[in-house]
């Protein structure tokens with residue numbers, strides 16, 4: 001790899017010697033997948049770390065979404081956000097469910113609760129919000145709407161590892177939440193993911209579903225899928241759990257430097273909650289206090305007129321200089337060919353999401369960025 005390049009992310013890797021030791025144990029046991037001892041240990045350790053009652057490990061973060069919809073027998077239409085990674089909406093499509101896109105809140109990037117009710121039809125059975133960039137959705141408002149109309153809520157919490165509100169895990173909201181442990185995430189198992197549920201019966205059902213529906217040697221209770229995490233990745237995950245808090249602290253330090261250097265740059269803006277996280281608190285936005293963020297991404301928004309350069313001009317300028325931001329989430333999911341024809345995908349229905357997608361750049365953000373990397377990135381933005 002080109003050492004001069006600053007990448008948007010970098011995987012958190014366990015200590016190799018410790019990993020070797022665990023691999024030796026796995027080799028000796030000859031138990032390499034199917035609910036082995038490392039798998040069991042990681043489920044228990046994650047439940048404790050994340051402060052949730054039950055965790056079911058998966059082989060990535062897409063299959064728990066698909067499986068949650070199966071387990072809750074969701075059909076018809078599901079209300080969701082266009083401002084996410086495509087897997088959110090794909091999980092609906094794979095279940096034959098029609099996605100109904102609702103616009104987002106400009107202050108958070110999350111689905112706007114004020115716009116959910118008008119999108120509900122007699123076919124609506126659930127809401128699938130995303131805690132985008134790890135910022136918690138307004139879970140109370142969403143639950144109130146769901147209760148009023150008898151809808152299920154499945155949170156795509158792929159970005160929200162370790163995120164808490166007033167000491168409580170955001171993963172306890174809704175009927176189920178799903179996580180991604182992909183290499184690019186705050187916490188990774190190379191590829192991997194998990195589902196969070198509230199009770200033992202649901203955990204049991206999910207464990208069957210991720211193992212072809214097997215409930216015993218000769219009993220298949222449902223048309224399940226294969227989404228089991230193997231022993232190697234479970235061991236890797238146990239080691240990474242030991243260092244994830246330090247990684248989040250390192251990310252927070254990166255975010256602090258970005259906030260301090262960029263908060264007053266004309267034409268560059270960031271989410272109010274990010275400013276608030278470092279004490280730059282507009283009084284009117286104080287209600288977010290008490291959130292433990294994970295600093296999984298650092299999005300900035302470019303106002304071309306005020307900044308004097310378009311988002312893409314800045315993005316490609318950075319790229320030319322070896323600073324690799326990403327335009328997450330551009331294009332919107334509703335712009336991809338599979339979804340573009342849906343009524344709810346019309347740009348007129350999603351003005352905030354379009355504006356955000358057309359102005360965002362996620363800056364390099366990971367635990368291993370040096371002060372020099374951060375300064376190089378900042379300089380490219382400040383010195384036009």
Ligand SMILES: Cc1ncc(COP(=O)(O)O)c(C=O)c1O
Nearest residue numbers: 060061062085087088158180182
């Ligand atoms: C919001 C969101 N949902 C789902 C996924 C899918 O996770 P995975 O890549 O582990 O399948 C990702 C990331 O990759 C994501 O960012």
